[in-house]
Amino acid sequence: MASSAPYNATHDCDPTLDDQGVIDFCRNGYLMLPGVVPEEINQKVVDFLDHEDDTYEPTPIMKQDWFVESVLLNPQAAGAVRSLLGTNFTLPAIISNHRGALPFEGQRWHRDGGSLYSHTLEYLQVFYIPEPCTEDMGPTELLPGSHFMRTKGPLMAHYGKIAGTVPATGPAGTIYLTIYNIWHRRSRATSKARFKSKYRNLLKYNYWRTEPPKRDWIVDPDLDFNRIDFNPSAGHFEQFQGGIAAARMFCWLSGIEDQYTKRGGQCWPVAPTVRDGANQMGVPAPLQNSDRESSHTI
């Protein structure tokens, strides 16, 4: 049923990510949620994009209640958005479709326009594929951790194959969340259309934060923050720098940025091999182990 579109409407729901899930998002800059949208809805979306609005900005799809409920407010996706952006996040005002007639050529490496390097997380860029996307169907290629990597766009555009990238493949109904400035590109599609659409449809939209950050996702009281590896998996940074940036973002999200001190050297989070419950130098007070064997005066 069609109704008015809830552009910029605020929404709240229960968070679904725990501390480790939030840390992994800070480290890697993306989260895959394979096949979370029901197939009946995926088929309706494909029909809508092929027959009702085949433009690169089919924003009016937000007038369809079934799209809002099952895609934008999909329980797993909205729960992850709620975990990262807090209560009362806003729904999108624009829906893009990176629609490619199969097969197609790839893109150059880029960050989307308007990117800022930051440890803050004011908004999320989210993608949704209504049909399966295999490696030969030109999935978006992501470079984990690159949301913190400072390279100018015109230079990045000349890079070729990079080790450690991840293809955003998945079954129909896959949604993936990204930090806006992650490096990415459309990869080359060698396959012809294999499903209902002649296109590889890829919807893209943003959610925005309205509340100050705080650690109100699923808190794990047993997590030892001294033993966590904050480094992004792809490992393209100078030693530890990716982990340092990810830990700063985690502290900002937890509302404890004022307690994050980076004094250099082996200051938290670069020394996760501490033993026997000892705290690393500089671990913020709310994340410390309380029974600190190493803090005894001798």
Ligand SMILES: O=C(O)CCC(=O)C(=O)O
């Ligand atoms: O089509 C894709 O996989 C990504 C497209 C993209 O990143 C862009 O056009 O900015």
Ligand SMILES: [Fe+2]
């Ligand atoms: Fe892009």
